[in-house]
Amino acid sequence: MKISSAEFVKSAFNESHWTTDGLPEIAFLGRSNVGKSSLLNSLLQRKGLARTSNTPGRTQSINYFLVNRQFYFVDLPGYGYAKVSKTMRDDWGKMAESYLAERRELVLSIHLVDSRHEPTELDRQLHEWLVFHEKHHAVIATKADKLSNNKLQKNLQEIKQTMPESPVIAYSSLTGKGKDAVWQEIGNALAKKN
Numbered sequence: 001m002k003i004s005s006a007e008f009v010k011s012a013f014n015e016s017h018w019t020t021d022g023l024p025e026i027a028f029l030g031r032s033n034v035g036k037s038s039l040l041n042s043l044l045q046r047k048g049l050a051r052t053s054n055t056p057g058r059t060q061s062i063n064y065f066l067v068n069r070q071f072y073f074v075d076l077p078g079y080g081y082a083k084v085s086k087t088m089r090d091d092w093g094k095m096a097e098s099y100l101a102e103r104r105e106l107v108l109s110i111h112l113v114d115s116r117h118e119p120t121e122l123d124r125q126l127h128e129w130l131v132f133h134e135k136h137h138a139v140i141a142t143k144a145d146k147l148s149n150n151k152l153q154k155n156l157q158e159i160k161q162t163m164p165e166s167p168v169i170a171y172s173s174l175t176g177k178g179k180d181a182v183w184q185e186i187g188n189a190l191a192k193k194n
C-alpha cells in the first residue's frame with residue numbers, strides 16, 4: 001500500500017470520543033512493550049508518529065491515526081504491565097472489550113505477540129476472545145530480528161500451535177521483515193468491507 005498521508009487524529013478516553021465518520025478501522029493490540037508503536041511507525045513509514053518508549057503501561061487511551069484519509073489505525077493500550085494498579089488493569093479489559101465488541105467500523109484486529117517468548121496467559125485470553133467472537137484478526141510475532149532464523153522458526157511453530165486458527169506473521173520493525181504480509185492482511189480486510 002502506498003502511504004500518501006498518515007496523521008494522528010486524537011486520543012479517546014471513553015466511548016464518547018470514538019470517531020463518528022464511519023471509516024473502517026484496523027485495531028492494534030498486545031501487551032505493553034511488545035512493539036506496537038514501532039509496528040505502527042514502521043507500517044506508516046513515520047518514525048515518531050506513534051511514540052515508542054521503554055516505559056510501558058503509560059498510555060491508557062485509544063489513539064486514532066488516519067491513513068490516506070481512508071481508514072484508521074487504532075492503537076489500543078498495552079495490557080499486562082505488572083506495575084499498574086488492579087483498577088487500571090480492570091479498566092484496560094473493559095475499555096478494550098467494549099471497543100472490540102461494539103465497534104462496527106472494526107474490520108481487522110492485529111494481535112501482537114513477542115516472537116522471543118511463548119504467548120502469555122493474557123495473550124491467550126485475548127486470542128480466545130477474538131476467536132470466540134469471530135473477529136477477523138491476524139497475529140504478528142514482533143522483534144523477529146532478535147532471533148536466529150532457526151530459533152524464530154521454532155518459536156513461530158509454537159505460536160501457531162497456540163493460535164492455530166490464525167495467520168501468524170513474523171515481523172521486525174528494524175528490518176521491515178513481514179511488512180508486505182501485514183499490508184496484505186490489511187488490504188484484504190479493507191477490500192472485504194467495501
Ligand SMILES: Nc1nc2c(ncn2[C@@H]2O[C@H](COP(=O)(O)OP(=O)(O)O)[C@@H](O)[C@H]2O)c(=O)[nH]1
Pocket residue numbers: 030031032033034035036037038039051052053054056078142143144145146171172173174
Ligand atoms: N530489535 C527490535 N526492537 C524492537 C522492535 N519493535 C520494538 N522494539 C523495541 O522494543 C521496545 C518497545 O517498543 P514499543 O514500540 O514502544 O512497544 P509498545 O509498548 O508495544 O508500543 C522499544 O525499545 C523498541 O525500540 C523490533 O522489531 N526489533
Ligand SMILES: [Mg+2]
Pocket residue numbers: 036037038051052053059
Ligand atoms: Mg506504544
